[in-house]
Amino acid sequence: MCGIIGYIGGGDAAEIILGGLKRLEYRGYDSAGAAFLADGKLQVMKKQGRVEKLSPLLKGVDARVGIGHTRWATHGVPSDINAHPHRAGGFAVVHNGIIENYAELKAELILGGAKFLSDTDSEVVAHLLQKNYNGDLVFALRETVKVLKGSYALMAICEGENRIAVARHKSPLIIGYGADGNFCASDEPALAGLCNTITILEDGDIAEITSGGVKIFDKFFKPVSRLKEPNLAVSASLGLDGCPHYMLKELRETPLSVEATARAFGGVKDSLRKELDGIERIILTGCGTAYHAALIGKRYIECFARIPAECETAGEFRYKNPVINNKTAVIAVSQSGETADTVEAARLALSLGAKVIAVTNSHRSELTRLATVVVPVAAGPEICVAATKSYTGQIAALYLTAAVLAGESVYSECAEKIEKIPALLTRTLEDLDMRSLAHICASSSGVYFLGRDLDYAVALEGSLKLKEISYVPGEGYPSGELKHGTLALIDVNTTSVVIITDEGLAGKSENAVEQVLSRGGKVAVITNIAEVEERFSGKLPVTYLPKCDKLLSPLLSAVAVQMLAYKAAAVLGREIDKPRNLAKSVTVE
Ligand code: BG6
Numbered sequence: 001m002c003g004i005i006g007y008i009g010g011g012d013a014a015e016i017i018l019g020g021l022k023r024l025e026y027r028g029y030d031s032a033g034a035a036f037l038a039d040g041k042l043q044v045m046k047k048q049g050r051v052e053k054l055s056p057l058l059k060g061v062d063a064r065v066g067i068g069h070t071r072w073a074t075h076g077v078p079s080d081i082n083a084h085p086h087r088a089g090g091f092a093v094v095h096n097g098i099i100e101n102y103a104e105l106k107a108e109l110i111l112g113g114a115k116f117l118s119d120t121d122s123e124v125v126a127h128l129l130q131k132n133y134n135g136d137l138v139f140a141l142r143e144t145v146k147v148l149k150g151s152y153a154l155m156a157i158c159e160g161e162n163r164i165a166v167a168r169h170k171s172p173l174i175i176g177y178g179a180d181g182n183f184c185a186s187d188e189p190a191l192a193g194l195c196n197t198i199t200i201l202e203d204g205d206i207a208e209i210t211s212g213g214v215k216i217f218d219k220f221f222k223p224v225s226r227l228k229e230p231n232l233a234v235s236a237s238l239g240l241d242g243c244p245h246y247m248l249k250e251l252r253e254t255p256l257s258v259e260a261t262a263r264a265f266g267g268v269k270d271s272l273r274k275e276l277d278g279i280e281r282i283i284l285t286g287c288g289t290a291y292h293a294a295l296i297g298k299r300y301i302e303c304f305a306r307i308p309a310e311c312e313t314a315g316e317f318r319y320k321n322p323v324i325n326n327k328t329a330v331i332a333v334s335q336s337g338e339t340a341d342t343v344e345a346a347r348l349a350l351s352l353g354a355k356v357i358a359v360t361n362s363h364r365s366e367l368t369r370l371a372t373v374v375v376p377v378a379a380g381p382e383i384c385v386a387a388t389k390s391y392t393g394q395i396a397a398l399y400l401t402a403a404v405l406a407g408e409s410v411y412s413e414c415a416e417k418i419e420k421i422p423a424l425l426t427r428t429l430e431d432l433d434m435r436s437l438a439h440i441c442a443s444s445s446g447v448y449f450l451g452r453d454l455d456y457a458v459a460l461e462g463s464l465k466l467k468e469i470s471y472v473p474g475e476g477y478p479s480g481e482l483k484h485g486t487l488a489l490i491d492v493n494t495t496s497v498v499i500i501t502d503e504g505l506a507g508k509s510e511n512a513v514e515q516v517l518s519r520g521g522k523v524a525v526i527t528n529i530a531e532v533e534e535r536f537s538g539k540l541p542v543t544y545l546p547k548c549d550k551l552l553s554p555l556l557s558a559v560a561v562q563m564l565a566y567k568a569a570a571v572l573g574r575e576i577d578k579p580r581n582l583a584k585s586v587t588v589e
Contacts, residue, residue: 001171001338001587002084002096003027005190006067006155006164009181009211013066014058020183020190021051021068023238026246026383027096027186028072028583031083035092035157036063042090042159046083050578064181064211065162067155069094072583075102076119086118088126090159091133095122096186097151097171098588105147121150129156138208141165142221145206151340151588155184164209168201171587172338172366175199176231181211188233188364189381199226200364229364238381245576247384247469247566252429254559255422257389260378261396262418268375269411273404275355275373279329282309283354285317285345286333287586289387289464290394294333295457296554297359297398303551304414305405314341317348324352331357331401335382335390336585337365344589346370359397361390375401384577385584386469388562391461392555396421399552417549421556424546428556429563437497437524437541438567441466444495444522447474448486449561450512451499455479458499458554462561469579470569479512490521497561500527501545501553510535526560528553 003024007016017034025032032054033046038061045057051070069084075098076082085092099105102121105128110116114127125144132143137158144167145152151170157163166173166184176183176195184207185191188198201207204219205226218224243249282301284294291313301309312320314332318341324330330349334342337360346356346367358371361379368374377393396418403414441447447466449459460476467474477486479498490496496516500509506529513536516523524541527533533544545556569576 001027001583001585002072003070003186003190004068004094004096004153004155005186006166006184006209007181008065008164008209009178010064011180013063014061016194017066017068018051018055018058020185020194021054021070023192024070024186024190025051025578026385026584028070029578030073030078031071031080032069033083033085034058034066034068035085035087036061036066037157037159037162038063040159042087042092042157044085044087044092046080046085048079048083065157065164067092067094067157067164074098074588075121082118082120084122086120086123086126088114088130091126091129091156092158093122093125093129093154093156095125096153096587099124099148099152100150101148125154129158133158137161137163137165138206141167142206145169153186162210165206166201166209167206169203173201175201175207175209175214177214177228182209182214184209188231189238191231192233192238196231197228198231199228201226232363233381238383245384247386247388247576250382250384250389251559251562251566253380254389254392254429255425257377257379257393258396258418258425258555259422261376261393262400262415264376264378265397265400268373269404272357272373272375272401276329276405278327279307279355280327282307282329282331283317283322284309284311284331284333285314285342287314287339287341289391289461290333290335290342292457292461292464293391293394293398294331295460296395296454297331297333297402299454300399300402300551301405304402304410307405314339314345317345322352324349324354326353328354329357330354331359332367332371333359333394334367335361335377335387337362337367338585338587340587340589343367343370357401359394359401361393385579385582386465392558395555395558417552421548421552424548424556425559427546428559432543432560432563434543434564434567437564438571440522440524440541441472441495441564441568442470442571444472445493446489447472448489448494448496449474449476449499450479450482450496452479452505452509453502454551454554455499455501455557458557458561461558462497462565465562465565466568468582469565469576470572470574472568479509482512482515487515487519490516490519492520495522495524497524497526497564499557500525500529500532501557502550503529506532526557528556
């Protein structure tokens with residue numbers, strides 16, 4: 001996904017746009033750009049790389065109207081020319097989303113004499129605006145979006161008009177009402193500290209934004225008034241609090257995330273129980289780390305409620321013609337609530353008659369708008385691209401959701417058990433020392449995370465975390481599968497991290513440790529079992545976690561593997577909060 005922001009008012013548009021782009025950078029950082037109207041003339045500056053590279057180009061810009069963009073490349077490599085804004089004559093546009101029919105539109109426009117400069121899909125919008133313009137930018141945008149297929153959040157300005165025209169379809173777009181002008185942006189954190197009141201546009205909305213006010217039109221182009229709400233993103237919560245990276249800050253907020261999520265759950269417990277009454281089958285879905293939380297949620301549901309539950313990545317679920325009816329519930333897990341595959345999976349489930357339960361950290365997202373019931377994750381803003389505290393918050397939310405399904409007495413018992421976890425997480429974070437293991441992993445040709453049952457789900461998360469922020473290759477595997485393939489990869493240059501928290505399975509997992517050792521591979525163990533710690537301590541790196549209820553052990557082993565990934569990435573000097581090629585939430589397919 002990309003981040004877009006616009007401003008019009010009496011303030012310094014260049015400064016405002018630049019500050020907003022810095023807060024939006026977690027949405028994509030392949031390139032950045034901005035366009036301004038200064039004395040009625042359009043100025044466009046854009047540059048491959050991070051927002052800081054754009055900053056010098058904006059020196060001396062004196063403007064009151066501007067739009068800006070930070071890019072996660074989908075069509076066209078990261079480059080100056082493919083950076084947004086895209087321009088055609090006196091028109092400039094920024095776009096988040098994918099124009100699926102851009103090729104045919106581009107061909108038609110070229111036949112009409114348009115000269116394209118970039119390889120992007122978005123550039124067609126600039127040329128369409130120029131083609132459709134009849135003296136009214138909002139009208140031109142309305143005519144333009146009529147021919148677009150796909151997803152878009154668009155902002156456009158043009159010479160001769162002192163306003164911003166915006167349009168939204170399937171990509172998030174909000175309006176912000178300021179004391180000295182008005183704003184538009186992809187999300188609330190972009191406007192933190194700039195405005196306290198926002199409006200979330202709906203699919204099909206088009207809006208005109210001037211310094212004096214905002215006019216919104218629905219998909220039939222009828223004037224409509226949308227809800228004004230408080231901007232939940234407070235700039236204070238977006239600071240680093242002295243940490244070198246958001247990832248470390250957010251890891252340290254894990255205890256709060258679990259505690260606040262468990263507390264917030266009380267507010268949805270009854271509606272959840274009512275909506276899920278009579279459900280005979282549950283499908284959990286999500287992407288990336290959210291999918292890994294869903295894997296744990298599946299186990300909880302089958303363990304507590306004995307309701308058949310299965311797990312699919314959203315990108316797979318959508319295209320498998322899933323067997324769903326009104327006795328099915330689909331639990332969609334998503335930190336942002338905007339990941340295109342997860343949102344479309346939820347939309348599909350609803351169309352097939354299922355109840356959709358959203359487990360999300362974003363309470364004003366497309367997914368929350370779609371869902372039958374929203375189970376809030378109260379992790380607070382998560383800026384680091386790699387999910388950490390939102391993952392543990394999702395596990396907490398799924399644990400209590402599964403408990404509710406099993407009835408009041410199980411729920412009360414589980415609510416009591418999870419209350420003990422934040423203190424254990426705080427202790428774990430204080431005691432964790434992953435430095436030496438981090439160096440070992442950082443210098444390994446491959447790192448393999450192994451576990452059984454819930455430990456396997458955490459192994460998948462550990463592997464993804466390490467890959468996405470340190471770029472060290474590897475995989476997460478069920479320990480039992482080691483001898484059926486992965487063992488062929490094991491040599492002196494590899495490291496295996498074996499997670500052992502289930503006493504009933506400890507012996508089997510210890511076999512995996514011996515098998516790797518027998519092939520010369522390096523091994524480390526993460527455990528909360530004293531006998532396992534005693535057996536391997538002094539022979540190989542052992543991370544000994546506090547004991548807790550078996551089903552809740554993923555909350556503690558998760559912070560161990562996430563901290564390991566963080567330290568290994570630090571050893572390698574990686575861009576930890578903004579890993580290459582990635583974005584915080586992919587709102588395109
Ligand atoms: C990826 C992020 O783009 O999307 C991951 O880099 C995240 O950290 C995944 O887990 C899913 O995002 P979300 O917002 O749906 O949980």
